[in-house]
Every structure is written in C-alpha cells, then in structure tokens.
Amino acid sequence: MEVDKYHIPPPNELDVAEGLRINSLMAASRNPIPDPDSWIDEEIQRNVLVTSVDYVVDWARSRSLFPLMFGLACCAFEMIGMATSRFDISRFGMDIFRWSPRQADLMIVAGTLTWKMAPAVKLVYEQMAEPKWVIAMGQCCISGGPFRESYSVVPGINRIIPVDVYVPGCPPRPEGLIYGITKLHQKIVKESISKA
Amino acid sequence: MTTALNGEQIARKINKASPGAVVAADKAAVVVTGESLFKVAKFLKNTPALDFNYLADLAAVDYTDYFEVVYHLVSLAHNHSLVLKTRCYDHDKPVVPSLTTLWRSADFMEREAYDLMGIVFDGHPNLKRLLLWEGFVGHPLRRDYL
Numbered sequence: 001m002e003v004d005k006y007h008i009p010p011p012n013e014l015d016v017a018e019g020l021r022i023n024s025l026m027a028a029s030r031n032p033i034p035d036p037d038s039w040i041d042e043e044i045q046r047n048v049l050v051t052s053v054d055y056v057v058d059w060a061r062s063r064s065l066f067p068l069m070f071g072l073a074c075c076a077f078e079m080i081g082m083a084t085s086r087f088d089i090s091r092f093g094m095d096i097f098r099w100s101p102r103q104a105d106l107m108i109v110a111g112t113l114t115w116k117m118a119p120a121v122k123l124v125y126e127q128m129a130e131p132k133w134v135i136a137m138g139q140c141c142i143s144g145g146p147f148r149e150s151y152s153v154v155p156g157i158n159r160i161i162p163v164d165v166y167v168p169g170c171p172p173r174p175e176g177l178i179y180g181i182t183k184l185h186q187k188i189v190k191e192s193i194s195k196a
Numbered sequence: 197m198t199t200a201l202n203g204e205q206i207a208r209k210i211n212k213a214s215p216g217a218v219v220a221a222d223k224a225a226v227v228v229t230g231e232s233l234f235k236v237a238k239f240l241k242n243t244p245a246l247d248f249n250y251l252a253d254l255a256a257v258d259y260t261d262y263f264e265v266v267y268h269l270v271s272l273a274h275n276h277s278l279v280l281k282t283r284c285y286d287h288d289k290p291v292v293p294s295l296t297t298l299w300r301s302a303d304f305m306e307r308e309a310y311d312l313m314g315i316v317f318d319g320h321p322n323l324k325r326l327l328l329w330e331g332f333v334g335h336p337l338r339r340d341y342l
Contacts, residue, residue, distance in 0.1 A: 116329050151336045152328065 054192045061105075061131065062188040065181070068104035069097040070124065073111025075138040075171040082174035092181060101127040106184070107161075108177070112140035112147060113154040125161045133188070135180055136163045139170045199276040200224075206246075206278055213239045225266075225279035233282045234293040240269060240278070241298050247271045248278065251299035254306060256313040258339045263290045263315055284315070294320040312337040 037045050071079060082089055083097060098104040101124045113121060125134070136157050139145030144155035157163060164187060167180035207221030210228065217232035228236045240248045248269035255266040267280040284290035294317035295302045306317040307326040314335030317323055325332065334341050 116327075151332075151334075151341075 054194075057193055058189045058191055061191075062185040063093040065092070065094050065106045065133075065184075066096065066098050066104045067094055067106040067108055068101055068124070068128070069099050070107060071110045072113055072117065072121075073138075073140065075110035075141070078171045078174055078177060079108055079110045079137065082177050087174040087178065089178065089181070092178070092185070094181070101125070102129060104128055105132050106135065107132065108135045108137055109141050109157050110137040110171075112138075112145070113157050113160070114152050115154055116152070118154050118160050121157075122160050131191075133164045133184055134161055135165045135167060135177075135184060137167045137169075137172060137177060137180070139168060142166050142168060145170065198270060201276050201278045203279070206240075209243075209246075210236055210239065213243075219283070225281050227264075227281040227283065230282050230284050230292055234295065234298075237267070237280070237295050237298055240280070246278075247273050249273065251295065251301045251305075252277070254302060254309060256309040256315050256337075258313060258337065260339050261285070263287075263313065265292050265309065265315060267295070289316060290314070291316045291318050293318050294323075296320055311335070314338060 037048070040048070071077075081087060083094075089095075094106075101107075105128065107125060107128065109121065125132070134157075136142050140147060140153070141157050144150070144153050147153035148155045154160060165180045165184045167177055169176050172180075202223055203221045203226045204223060207218045207226045210226065211218050214232055214235050217228045217236050218226060219229055220227040240246050248271050250270040250272050251267060252270045253266075253268040255268075257264045257266065262283045262285045264281055264283050267282075268277065269280055270277045282292060284292055292315055294306055296306065296317075297319070303320070303322070304326060306320055307323060309315050310317060310320075310323055311325040311327050312335055324330070328336070
C-alpha cells in the first residue's frame with residue numbers, strides 16, 4: 001500500500017503552539033502540588049474554620065445570654081412566664097436565670113423602680129462583669145409609667161443605668177419580651193471588639 | 197364573723213370610766229380627745245368585758261381642717277371589734293399619744309403614719325421614717341403635698 005495515499009497535511013501553527021503549551025505544562029506538572037494545610041496534622045485539619053474574631057465572639061455572646069434573676073414588680077411574672085416551658089427561652093440559649101450579678105450579663109429590669117430601690121439596682125448593675133446589657137421592661141421601668149409624677153418612683157430607669165432595649169407594655173406579654181431579646185441579639189451581633 | 201360593737205354603747209361605758217373623753221360617737225365609731233386617748237385605750241384593753249387585745253390596723257386621714265387617726269381594735273377572746281378615732285387640729289405639728297406600750301403592733305403602723313402623714317406619736321420609742329428614706333422632705337399623703 002502506498003503511504004502517500006493517506007496524505008497528512010503539515011501541522012497548523014495554532015495546533016503546534018497548543019501542543020507545545022500542553023507538553024510544557026505536562027513536563028512541569030510531574031509532581032502534585034501540596035495542599036495548603038498539609039503541614040497541619042490530619043486530625044486538626046477537619047476542625048479548623050477560618051472567620052473573623054468579631055463574628056465568632058458576637059455569635060457566641062448573642063447565643064448564650066445569662067439573664068439576671070431580677071424582678072421589681074408585676075412585670076416579673078411575665079418574665080418568669082417567658083422562662084417556663086410554654087414560651088421557652090431555652091430556644092434562644094437563655095436557659096438559666098442567674099441569682100448572682102457576677103455570673104450574669106443581661107439585666108431584665110422588670111417593674112416599677114422606686115428611689116429607695118435605685119441604689120441597689122445601680123449596685124447590682126455595677127457588679128455585673130463586662131460585656132453587659134440591660135432590657136427595660138414595662139412602662140414603669142421605661143418612663144415611670146402611671147407613677148411618673150409620684151414622689152417615690154424613678155421616672156425612667158435610664159436615669160440610673162444605660163439601657164439597650166426598651167420593651168413597652170403594661171406588662172408586656174412574654175412574646176413581647178422575647179421580641180425584645182431577639183432585638184438585643186441583633187444589636188449584639190453588630191458589636192465589634194475593636195470598638196469596645 | 198367578728199361582731200362590730202355599737203360605738204354609742206361603748207361611748208357610754210367610756211364616759212363612765214373617764215368623763216369628757218368622748219367627742220362624738222355613732223354606730224360605727226367612737227371619737228375621743230387626744231388627751232384622753234391613752235387612758236381610753238388602756239380602759240378598752242384592760243376591761244375584761246371588752247378585752248381588746250389586738251390592734252388590727254391604724255390609719256391616718258387628712259380632712260384638710262384636721263387630721264384623724266383611726267384605730268381598729270379587735271378582741272380575739274370575745275371576737276368583737278371597735279373603731280376608735282381621735283382628731284388633732286394642729287396642722288403643722290399634729291401630736292397624738294403613742295399606743296406602743298399597749299399594743300406592740302402600733303410600732304410600725306405609727307411609724308408609717310408619721311412617715312406619710314406627718315403625725316407625731318408622743319412616747320413612741322423609735323419614731324423615724326418607715327417607708328421613705330431619711331432626708332425626704334415633706335409627708336406625701338397630706339392633701340397639701342405636691
């Protein structure tokens with residue numbers, strides 16, 4: 001058989017260039033490139049996530065608030081109701097009401113604050129460790145409510161301590177307080193340790 | 197049920213024991229003068245037929261012209277009760293004799309009346325403010341307090 005019968009045209013320039021690129025890459029790729037984390041132990045490799053410190057800290061703080069057991073008046077019953085199985089604040093990582101301000105980071109001021117009680121509230125607030133947040137629950141606590149003109153009631157707890165979230169109502173329903181707590185979560189998530 | 201004694205009948209008994217003590221009396225209450233209050237109270241407590249051994253309540257009322265102090269007396273033995281009142285007309289310093297030596301329960305109730313209404317109980321062993329803090333100006337339950 002004649003070889004010339006199968007005429008092979010001379011190679012195209014583009015094809016030649018492509019072939020050279022492939023061959024050179026092939027020659028350069030004899031050994032596998034090592035994984036970026038191959039220097040880490042295999043056990044650790046599966047347990048490392050990379051994120052920002054702010055994100056992690058805020059995530060942890062907002063999902064494990066420790067409220068202070070602290071009721072001044074009738075609003076406290078709604079707060080207690082919120083903690084029971086019916087409304088269940090365990091869903092928000094707030095299982096345990098702490099009796100000591102040193103173990104708590106959320107102060108839910110539930111009820112009417114009188115001037116005679118005010119120094120104690122201020123002391124309890126100052127005993128709480130940073131970071132700490134305050135929810136003012138109910139009209140009496142927010143502004144003095146119906147007792148605003150009274151001789152014995154503090155007209156608004158923000159005269160004594162700074163407040164993060166105001167939950168209005170007389171008293172607010174447990175759902176209302178839970179809404180306030182989710183608002184507080186949103187506020188905590190925006191915080192940054194570089195600003196603190 | 198505790199029987200509320202008729203004030204007019206008791207007033208007659210009081211008048212026998214200490215003449216001139218009763219200012220006014222009706223079915224509900226007996227009003228006596230401030231000077232004779234302690235004597236009358238002692239009589240009501242120590243007379244065996246009356247035997248008021250329990251001071252259930254003590255209240256003070258501001259009638260603008262005068263203050264009235266109201267004592268609710270109960271006898272646990274006879275199961276009857278009486279309302280005893282006294283009036284003081286001095287608006288700046290109303291003084292009423294203290295009954296703490298007769299009924300221990302008068303101690304806190306007289307302190308409360310002093311705290312909120314400004315009535316001075318003469319002879320009280322520890323007459324200071326009960327509910328409000330030391331240094332509070334005025335007596336808030338008075339009509340002229342604003």
